[in-house]
Amino acid sequence: MIPTIEATGLTKRFGKTVALDGLDLVAEPGQVLAVLGPNGAGKTTFVRMVATLLRPDAGELRVAGHDVRREPRAVRRVIGLAGQHAAVEPAMTGRENLELVARLYGQERRAAKANTTRALAQLGLNEAAARLVRTYSGGMRRKLDLAASLVGTPRLLLLDEPTTGLDPRSRIELWDAIAALVAAGTDVLLTTQYLDEADHLAGQIVIIDHGRAVAAGTPSELKGRAGRNVIEVHTRDKADLARVAAALAGLDHGQAQVEEATRRVSVAVEAGTDRLRDALRSLDTAGVAVEDVSLRRPTLDEVFLALTGQALTQAPDDAAGHPAA
């Protein structure tokens, strides 16, 4: 089976900056692949190469079997791109925008209209379809941008940080829309710096850092890669945080992470249930009132930290479980 995307030793330099440094990556058909990494890791450079907007300096990149350097037009026929910006025309209506893109995909007028209607419905934009895009909210523009990448019924959808800068509610709406597309059989390459986004949408995750793949696997494989469990304690009173941290510090690795805003203390442990018992005992001894105690697998955030020794930056406010590293 020909992979949807196959990158081998992909390299790109911009002056002295190395954006991609021998990236290897394979995306199989029928899956959502998330490329996860901090700002400047090379995510956007990679998507732009898959979209034939940038040429690799070295290495090979095939999209649905087509070499991006030798057969860019064949690649363009199978992809739909939704970038970091909402690349739609504010002075046109939602419907006009989509019909234009459909016509540019070479569709006849009638097919363009039909695909536009379908894409508008898929993203819940029916009511706004006749309004000028300049009256849309940021979230609606992103949705329309996503719809524009769909009117060509692409085999592979490229989403470059689709929810960056959106409010939490719009993010969740966009996630739902993407999940629905995936359920309908579109392959997706998604870049994100949000772990919960990759966790939520992707079947496969490649973590990249400094232009190189540092880990790949399913979300649960990657979480398993860190090889530990996490005990998390939610205190009732902020004042108790320090005492809880002290009580948990005696366990295994002893590095308790305190997150004041959410009144949470977490600590990584090797042997899950045994340590949970120990933890409860020491909390009891310390006599602190506890809201909730849980034993969980590490978040991707913690995995990223373990793999790269560096925390992801600029995570959204509502993202769960960011250790105060």
Added chain:
Amino acid sequence: MATVAAPVQPSATLATSTLGIAKRGLLKYLRTPQLVVLGTIQGALFLLIFRYVFGGAIGAGGLDYVDFLVPGFITTGILFSGMGAAAGIAEDLQQGLVDRLRSLPIPRSAVLAGRALADTAVLVWGLLVTAAIGFAVGFRLHGSVQDALVAFGLLVVFGFAFEWLFLTLGLFAGTPQAAQGLALLVFPLTFVSSAYVPVETMPSWMQGVAEHQPITVMVDAVRVLTQGPAAEALLGHSAGFYMVRSLAWSAAILAVFVPLAVARYRRG
């Protein structure tokens, strides 16, 4: 698995994609009243100032100053409108619209050709408005209507060529602000020309530039074609002389800036 079946998508032809992109450019202009209204008011104001404030102090030989000025004014309007074109393509680049278009299976030249077409249509509108204002403040034809239409046709060709210069500037600038800044550098061309004052009033070293540069040639073509023998006597050459030169300049500008713009666009 059938996921790697041959692509079923056809590609849009050059004509379809160029027209689609041009339509978008036109709609953007027509639905942004600030652009239409402000542009028109600006043009009218400057024309009135030159006509009534500076006009009295400028001698134009055998022509009324208004008849001398309006051809210059209509021609330099091409550069005003070009500033908007440079900023427009830079904005498309910045907002990711060009990325989207470049990721589509359309001929690479369609995006630029579509923009140039839309910008030229906007320019034609500007030419008509300026001409109308010109007539309102006293400009008159002293040649045939046919000649005037030829002048108009030459202006459109010339304007189309200059659109490519401004598209190139916009593509290299990258941001609308930088594009405006770069486009402003072209403005001295309008003053060091015969557009507002006779070239003979300039110092001789400047006359050499002013007399042969494209704006002067185009302005004088319009003058001779709209003012007839009086303009020919003033400028010293026939209509054919200026027509050939203005077309040559248009061709030269296209020959330089189309490849430049396309090369810059392809590089991404």
